[in-house]
Amino acid sequence: MKPHRKEIPSKQPSIIPSFSQQPWLLQLHGTKEHTLSFINPLNGSIEELSVAGMQGKICLGIFGEWILLLHRKSKGMSLLSHNSRNEIELPAMQEPLESLGSFALSSSPTSAKCIIITVGKGRDFILYSRPKDQMWTKIRPISRSLYTGFITLCQGKVYAPLRWGFVVVIDLESLPTGVIYGTIIKKPCFWGENCHLVISTEKVFSVSVEITLGLVTDAEIYTLDTSRSRSIRRRITTTSPALITEAEGITDGLSVSWADIPVDIVQELLSFLPLPDRIRLVSVCKAWIPFTKSIQDSEDFPWLMCSSDCGSLKFFDTFHGVENSLQMEWLGSDGKLALHFSKDGWVIASDRKNSLFLFNPLTRQGIQLPSTLSDHWLLYMPFSFSSVPTNSDCIVLAVWNTFDSCTLITWHRGRVTWKSQHVEFQDDLFRVASTCPVFYNDEFYILGRKGDLLIFNPITKECRFLNITVPVHFWGVPGIRKDCYLLEFRGELIYVLQESMTASYVVYKLDQSKMVWAELDDLGDMTTFLSSKNCMSRQSRDRLYANGLLFPRFHGDDGNRPVLYSMQSHAFEPKPKDMKEIMNCLWFEPNLRIRKSKKFRKMFSFK
DSSP: OOOOEEEEOTTSSSSSTTTTTSOOEEESSOSSTTEEEEEOTTTOOEEEEEOTTOTTEEEEEEETTEEEEEETTTOOEEEEETTTOOEEEEOOOOSOGGGEEEEEESSOTTSTTOOEEEEESSSSOEEEEOTTOSSOEEEOOOSSSOBOSOOEEETTEEEEEETTTEEEEEEGGGTTTSOOEEEEEEOOOOTTOEEEEEEETTEEEEEEEEEETTEEEEEEEEEEOGGGOOOEESSOOBOSOOEEEGGGSEETTEEOOGGGSOHHHHHHHHHHSOHHHHHHHHTSOGGGTTHHHHHHHOOOOOEEEEEOTTSOEEEEETTTTEEEEEOOGGGTOOSSOEEEEEETTEEEEEOTTOOEEEEETTTTEEEEOOOOTTGGGGGGOOEEESSOTTSTTOEEEEEEEOSSEEEEEEEETTOSSOEEEEEEOGGGOOOBOSSOOEEETTEEEEEBTTSOEEEEOTTTOOEEEEOOOOSSOSOSSTTOOOOEEEEEETTEEEEEEEOTTTOOEEEEEEETTTTEEEEOOOOTTEEEEOOSSOOEEEEOSSTTTTTEEEEEEEESSSSOEEEEEETTTTEEESOOSOOEEOSSEEEEOOOOTTSOGGGGGGSOOOO
16 A cells, blocks of 8 residues: 655745654655655655755755755755755765765754764764865774764764664764864663664663564663763773663662653653553553553554453454453453443453353453343343443343344343333334444434334333335345444444445445435544444544454454455455454453542553
């Protein structure tokens, strides 16, 4: 799938409208000579900026409003202001472009103290210049190691990492004097690691990432302790390690803490982690406990929840692609649970003894339900409830269906028995479909096999039929069941079904004014989660899931890759040769909002 490109007119005052709100990747060579390409690392989209005056030039970096350019033919360099169109000439670059690493700018080019600095990539030199200089100045080799090609500035210091775990630190103001002040410090790293220097809130961090077979297997964050880094004159020497890990606790009499990590970095990490890892992260440091409020209020992509034979629950996070299990001994159930329905983080389930209960697996809250009128048919009864079961007005509905009638069984919060109401079908026209009822506008909507609806008001006990059907032949082959689902979608009811002839899926929306099903071709940025136990729709967090239908079906060698049905192509994407459908499962939406923050970290643990 090609990334979406959007061209930004050059007359705009800023390079990227949302540049200050999130990081962007700059592609140094755009699709055209006069364009700059910015890649959104969160969704892969590309936005292109058209800049006059870039013809025949190569972009080497962007520093605020200033664009650093290299002239292709003359090798001359310049700084171009995107806002004012002013261009400041720089000395020509004599070194080959492929031998240079990144560039850094000490201040605005209009300042007399401005210094442009770069480092050799896999070489042993550093180059610097000022806008009025006639040539670039090369600093003689100050170490036997070669530079990695990355360079950055922080609080008047130049940081240039060397290979084999060292960093050259130079006082920026000493460069023009010819007498260089600096030092070499050692940074901790994995063998064969990817180590990156990160500047945040005027502090220097070293982020070491261990990668095995293309997967991140370990990561450590270190902060620079400037009190242990010594600057010496006229010569460079190796000092004691100045990068210390937060996990050391106390090192050489200096107390260090996880709390030294800036909150913006912690917030950024939380935005990329699945829920269990977010809870683990905030449990590391007391100073991060305030983040629990944002975690509790966050809206996560629904998980697929299944029950195992040992009584535990398995959760598959389709968005992050991770699987977790949760032990359920606290529930006191006997063996494997039969899952019936879920909404707002609560689940209706029964055990082998046909005990029926409501519970929130994350907050460990449970409500024992009375025995139903037909315990031995629990597995075949669709369930639903009106609101969070802790609410005083919560109502649970179960539907017991026969050939020519159905029984609506309700339980009201606080009562000790179920109430049943028998409904006769006239002329055998209504058949309950194999999907859960939907509580909508204070009433339960029960879908029929032909798209007709039975509407039940649990307060007045009134029932009424809506004899509306969809313009397709639903029962293509007698005895062959086709998938159909009813759910709420942006405040309206939609009906998803599989056509008999083409096996493709069609979506209809209930037109309340005309009381007819109107075909819905596009779901926009929404994703629907469909199963026979429950259904829901949520705004997509990833454009790859937008305008699609997610089923409890997976593919791949490990069997953990979800299959999406695209409403745009009317086909499953990707198109797997074989799909595995998981039985006895439903979609579960994490709900942590009812738990107090002080108990947040101990409420559950994933394995």
